[in-house]
Amino acid sequence: MISMTPRKHIPLSRTLLTPVVSIVLTVIIGAMIFGLLDYNPLSALYEFFVAPISRPDQIGDLFVKACPLIITATGLVFCYRANIWNIGAEGQLIFGAIFSGGVALAFPDWPALILMPSMVLAGMIGGIFWAMIPALLKVRFNTNEILVSLMLTYVAALSIDWLVRGPWRDPMSFGFPLTKMYSDAALIHRIEVPFVGMLGQLHWGVVGALLFACVAAFLLSRTILGFQIKVMGDAPRAGRFAGFNPHVTTIGVMAIAGGAAGLAGMVEVSASMGQLQPNVSFGYGFTAIIVAFLARLNPLGVIFAGLIVALAELGGDNAQIVLGMPKVVTGVFKGILLFMLLAGETFNRYHIQWQRTGNKLNLKEK
Amino acid sequence: MSQPSSLSDTHLRPLFEAVSITKKFGDFIANNDVSFTIHEGEIHALLGENGAGKSTFVKIVYGLLQPNNGKIFWNGNQVFIPGPQQARQLGIGMVFQHFSLFDALTVAENIQLAMPPGETIASLSVRISRLSAEYGIGVDPDARIHNLSVGEQQRVEIIRCLLQDPKLLIMDEPTSVLTPQETGQLFSVLRRFSENGLAILFISHKLDEIRALASHATILRRGENVGSVVIDGQTNRQLAEMMVGAKVKNISRQNAPEKSEVLFEVKKLCRPKDSIFSVALRDVSISANAGEIFGIAGIAGNGQDELMAALIGEWRGHDDGILIFDGMDISGKGPAERRVMGMGFVPEERNGHAAVPSMRLAENVLLTGHSLGNLVRYGLLDLFGMRAKANLIARSFDVRLPEGNPLASSLSGGNLQKFVVGREIVNVPRVLIVSQPTWGVDVGAAAFIREAMLNLAAKGSAVVMISQDLEELFTIAHRVAVLNDGILSSAEPTIDLTAEKVGLLMGGTHVSREERT
Structure with a gap:
């Protein structure tokens, strides 16, 4: 044994x-x-681990790849710390993209100073909206949040598919399922590092992701909110004894995770795509679950775990392209x-x- | 009766002998060089505090654990007991503290599961009836387990062991779940076993029981055998001191306070049962005065958990005016609000209820201190304040800590209990509500906790203490009421009560569960 x-x-x-x-x-x-x-094992390992980060601009791209993972996984850390098994970050991410995309497409003339915050807000509201469905069902009817959140992922994927093929399709897209391009004010711009210039696709969303992870680490370790989440996760009975409301905790962590995933969806579209398309996420919401656990549910660890997983993704792509590896x-x-x-x-x-x-x-x- | 000076004087041959048993779990030595002998027909008590290594030792005897070192002899021959099955084949039976019976099955069906295959229910029922008649055990083979009281379920476990025809029966804290009357019945059954030559190894920490039943005792302290003695030659105090390894401090009951103001009142609290396993509370009324310890006796599972949840505020009913604290209606208030008003609570379960085992002590301070204002400012935790408070509690309540700011799970049961009681008492709550405050706690820590509650009451606070331990209630409570099947009897001054009277209230009006539903 x-x-x-x-x-x-x-x-x-x-x-x-x-x-x-x-x-x-x-x-x-x-x-x-x-x-x-x-x-050749050596060249394969080279393509996996070294080639994707052999130039400064590629390191920038690594961070770009890790960006949605870091944001989403950081949100999920709150859920998992509270022992709430939100498996549906993918759907919440998609709804963030839909809501923020809706704002971007509806108000293309707004200046960036107004449009960008509105989109951030809309993205988070979209994610929270989608996360509230399993959260409220759990609180009210004690449904299983794993099943509900997971199944809603498919609903979300079909929703965006319908939108970009139907009502939101750009009439000038030659039949492709794409919306209009976002206006310039709705795009997240690349970072121009002084004396160096652009670092690959490195954009301001990455800075936001790193900041978010740091703020989350502070919230979890130094505030009563984080304490409440950890107590509810480790010993729910002790949490009720302390006077914390388990329903409020459930709704709170689902809102944080949903908001984060929605934000990731908004950033991903605004920084890398510039328009909505049927696939705005490439499984980021699911990969983020692995990232969260790889990080031992620590927001600062999420940064490193996100980078490692992103490296594995980029290395895999690279090996497929260069070596023709299946x-x-x-x-x-x-x-x-x-x-x-x-x-x-x-x-x-x-x-x-x-x-x-x-x-x-x-x-x-x- | 003449007192043999040592065990070797007995003329009976040793049935079971353990020589120099050592068992380590990692760095922790649970049993260190323990030797032990029991003779045919002897009732031998294994005494020791919580964590002294009693359970480890009997698990080794029963083959559930393997010793790192040492030898075991059975009828003079060295044996190796790799598992419980081999132990049963040798003739060793064990009745565990927690029963392993299926509620939905009958007595005979449950017993059949433990027997070698091939025996029919009918023939088994005959054997069960014959055995229970022989020893006056009174077990109906066709009764379903969920209709039986805890004492009856224990008898089923005993019968199950007896059918294997054991020579040595191990009983792990058998009386912890019984009323005084049931305990008496159990003892007379065990004495009859002993007269028929069955040796009984009886684990307990209750000295009076051991004295009533056993002839010999082996005392374990911190994993070591500190002595095997003939009980008649020892006073209770001597035995207790062997267990604890120090002088035991006596605390005596204090005079009830002169008529004083009512600080905490419960008026006809009703709570419907929320699952088939819970007990409905029916018109429970409590009135605790300033300076008083109000005791609530009763066997576990008669509504204590439900009552405690209602008093803490984890469960709240819809009616107003049920719970009154110092003249204010607190029926609708949650635990944190009640604490702010000046109440303190210590639930029975330390791990996962009163404390979070996976968190550090400083964080556990926050569990009941977060609403009190000084440890959380603008949502931010005062980490230094939390540690200072944890250290203050540790110092004033004699909590022995591993260095630094340890995890709650690294504290022993007694130390953690002193911590969770101390955590409330340092705030000097006007009303303190505790449940089983010394459950599973060593004698020294129990005395300390009881004294702390008495001191709090002496300062003018009211203490409501739910306890199964009659000795504890009689020692420190000023008035005692009995909770049975969700109904609380009226409180009577402890001076007017006897153990028999409380025992009758605890179990006498026991309604069987079928009638209840």
Whole structure:
């Protein structure tokens, strides 16, 4: 029988070393798989880990790729800390894109100073609106938020699909399912770094994402709001004893996560697409779940986890393009990387023992 | 009766012998070099505080745990007990503190599940009836478990062990769930077993019970055997001091305060049951005076949890005027608001209710302190203030801490209980409501907690104490009422009460669950 007991003392050095060990193991196993499939392991690993960040502008692109993941995962951290399993960030992200897109398309003439804040607000309201459906159903009827939020993702995907093919389609799009291009005031601009110029696609939304993660870390660790969320997640009975309202907590964390996902949708469209299309998200809402857990539900960790996952995504694309590697193989490699990171973290936090026990009847006696 | 100077004087041969048993969990030594002998027909008590290693030791005897070191002898032969099945084959039976019975099945069906396959319900029922007649146990093989009282369920567990024809029966804290009357019945059954040659290893920390039942006792303290003694040769105080390893402080009942103002009142509180497992409260009325400890006796599961939730404010009814604190109606107010007004609460369950085990002590201070104004400003936590308060509580309530600001889960039960009681008392609440304040706590910590509550009452606060422990109620409560099946009897001065009278109220008017629904 395997038993896992939490370790009492985890030295910082080991916490920092764990991901390194995980990545080394990933590299070794990955090299073996690539070798078995007749790819040169060294060049495959190069395309995965080095090529995507070998130039400054590519590092900028890495941050751009990580941006929606960081924003969405930071919001999800609040939910998961409170033990509310919001799996539907993807749908909330899409509704953020729809609401902010609606504002952008309806008021193309507004100046940026008014239009941009309105879009940010609309994006968050869109995400919150979509998150409130599972939240209110849970509070009122005790429905399962996992199922409701997940199923609503598909409703959201079909909603935007219908909008861009139907009422919101640009008549001049030659039949393509696209809306009109946003006005210039509705676009998030790239950052011009002094003396360096543009860094790839690096845009102001990335700065916002990093700020948001920092603010979230502060909220969780230093405010009564964060305390309430953690207590409700760790020991709901103690939370009620403290006088916290579980319903308010549920609605609050769902609103935070939905608002964050909606914001991510707004940023993604305004910074990278410039118009609504059937696919505004490439699974960011789902990948963000992995990012949140990879970060151990710590908003500052989300930044690093977001960058690692983004690197795996970009490296996978790169290996497909340069080496002609099939998508399934890059997918397997990404899976190994995530598995190793999560497993490493588990070994870091828990002491694993293989115990010899007398017989299986033990279970019956408990 | 002559007192043998040591156990070796007994002429009976040893049935079971454990030599130098050591069991470690990581760095923690649960049993250190424990040796122990029990003879045929002997009733032997295993005494010790919470966390002394009693459960670990009996789990090793029953094969549930393997020792790191040491030998076990059965009838003089060395044996290895890899699991409970082998223990049962040797002739060792065990009745656990928590029963493992299926509520929806009958007694015979439950027992059949534990027996080797092949025996029919009919023949099993005959054997059950014969055994229960033989020992006067009184178990109906066709009764369904959910219709049985806790004492009856325990008898089913005992019968289940007896059918395996054991030579040694281990009973883990069997009386913790019984009324005084049921305890008496259990003891007479156990004595009959002993007369028939069955050895009984009886785990308890209640000295009076051990004295009434057992002839010998082995005392464990911090995992070590501090002595195997003949009980008649020892006073209760000596035994207690062996358990605790220090002088036990006596606290005695204080005189009831002169007639004083009513600080806290409950007027005909009713609460419907919200699940089949809960108990409805019916017209519960409490009136606690300043300077008084108002005791609520009763066996667990008679509405204590439901009452506590209503008093804390975790559950609130729709009616006004039910709960009155110092003349103010607090029926609709939540726990945080009640604390601000000057109330304090200590629920029974430490882990996950009164404290969050995965959080640090300073954060646990915030659990009941967040509404009191000085630890949270503009929504921001005062981390220094929280730690200072945690340290203050630790210092004034003798909470022994691992260094720094430890996780609540790293404290022992007694220390954590002192912390959650101290957390409320340092605020000097005008009304303190506690449930099972010394449940599962060692003798030293229990005395400390009781004294702290008495001191609080002496300062003019009212304390409402829900407790299963009659000894505790008689020691510190000024008045006691009994909660049975959601109905609270009228309170009577402790001086006028006897254990028998309270015991009758606790179990005497017991309505079977079928009639209740």
